Amino acid sequence: MFRAIAEEKHFGRAAQRLFMGQPSVSQQLQRLEAEVGVRLVHRSSRKVELTAAGVVFLREVEMIFADVERAVRLARQVAAGREGALRVATNYPASRLLLLPLLEQLRRTEPQLGMLLREMSTTDQVPAIARGDLDLGLVYGPVDHPEVSARHLLEVPVVATVRAGHPLSEKTTLSYQEIGRHRYLTGYRGGGTRIEEALLNTAARHGVRLVPSHGINESSGYLLELEATDAIGFSSALRGEQNRASGMHVLRLTPTEPQLQIQVAWRRQAEEPAVNIVVEHLVRLAEDARRGG
Template identity: 40%
Template sequence: MEFRYLVSFLAIAEELHFGRAAARLHLAQPSLSQQLQRLEREVGVELVSRTSHEVRLTPAGEAFRKEAERLVGQAARAVEAAKAAAQGRSGTVSVGFNFPAGLSVLPPTLARLAADHPKVQAQLWERRSGPQVEALLNDELDVGFVYGRPRTAQLESRELLSLPVVAVVAPRHPWARRESISMLELGERPCVLFRRGQSPAMHDAIVHAAARAGTELVVAEEVDDPLATAVVVAARPLLGFASAARAVRAGSQGLVAVALTGPVPRLNLYAAWRAGDTSPVLEAFLASLAASGPFTWREPDPEPGPDRLSPAS
């Protein structure tokens, strides 16, 4: 059964006049009549009753009309879905992110995406930078928000903002009441660090800042998960590290955030995606990201008192 026969039949059913239906379809009236006859032969019943005074649907035609409208409507929706996907107006973009991105970058970006491309959905995955880069290279993510520019030609990136690394300790730690800790002093106390592969840029920022200050970290434990790091730091007299964004917002751990100085380790946040990826949904997401910037990290005003608890993990 040819699709055009269904379209012609529906025009006749709506107009109940062969001349008007033919004009609407830009067909000659004899051609329209032939299409109806072929359709009726295929269906095996009369669908339209026509006299010199009246054109009407038969009971079979009324039943056939409902299903024909459903089929033609589905075809139209299929065409629209294909066009929307090709233009980046529908589909799913898989997004990896870390804490600062989730705090400062994603909310305005997703709001803009929803406004400009309401049928594009974002699936979000919180991961450290190393696993995000691996997932991007394995086509598991479309875009990631990571620390440090990815050092591979397979990925493109865009710098978004810069923020410092701080130390985090339990309230009973000897340094909990300090306003700041110099990097040189880190060689005097054991710390918790993560494996470099989890977040190379953050790892290097901390280790290299200590080296520039003339010391070396005393790593008592390697813990990769940020929440587990907070638990270990809360339970033992160890020093941990966090981005300033996480240190300000993760209050449930009840830890103290202390500034690092001399020099201050800093992190640059990047958006990264596969080089040459021209998928419409990715382009829609990146356009929303660009329209939502620029992004900046503003350190919060310090609260009075040396006993201020600043959350971290």
């Protein structure tokens, strides 16, 4: 009732909207004001306006309605069996930095909310989100798609990787000028371009023009090519640590490390309370990771 009065600013229109008589609306408002203990509405022959207390009361009422609507949607999702099947894809660094701690949090705070997980490239994730094949993605940004919304979470550096025994394997850092004096692979054919873009753009800011250079057609072949040749490869720092565990050598790029944006992405038109819950958790985890990093 109060919400209708506040939106219509007219007792007659509010009564029509509520299918009530105008005297009944006025009586209910009086009872509400008596219960709250303050006047919520200024009444005059010409208009109805909220008091300062009424404005605050309306804001709190709207928040309660939003919480109730969210609870209803979640309950309907559970009844329909949708909870426990949120389809989420991630890239490698996001899975280590954000997804693993996210799953631990959700086990404690949202035990009814499970996920179907897979690792996918940003190139594959974004169109899958737009089609509705994925509910949520952890991708490299920026995301530029009319049907996909995204929110920035954090950044991770790009590093160089070479095989053991490579002429650069005794070094710990690598300048952009040195990259140009060796064979290098900015990616594999058909793969994503975010690492390549970050590398080439950062090199250009330091006056070095690197030309895109791709290895063979798939990521596994790309890694084999790095292990078998004197090419330089590039990856996120976390993927670099995985490569180091496999016997590869990792070099930090200097004087400025390229940065990869990690973003959370979801379908713009989707009304999924579960997605909103996960996004909120991810934003808090990213804040914690930045403070800890």
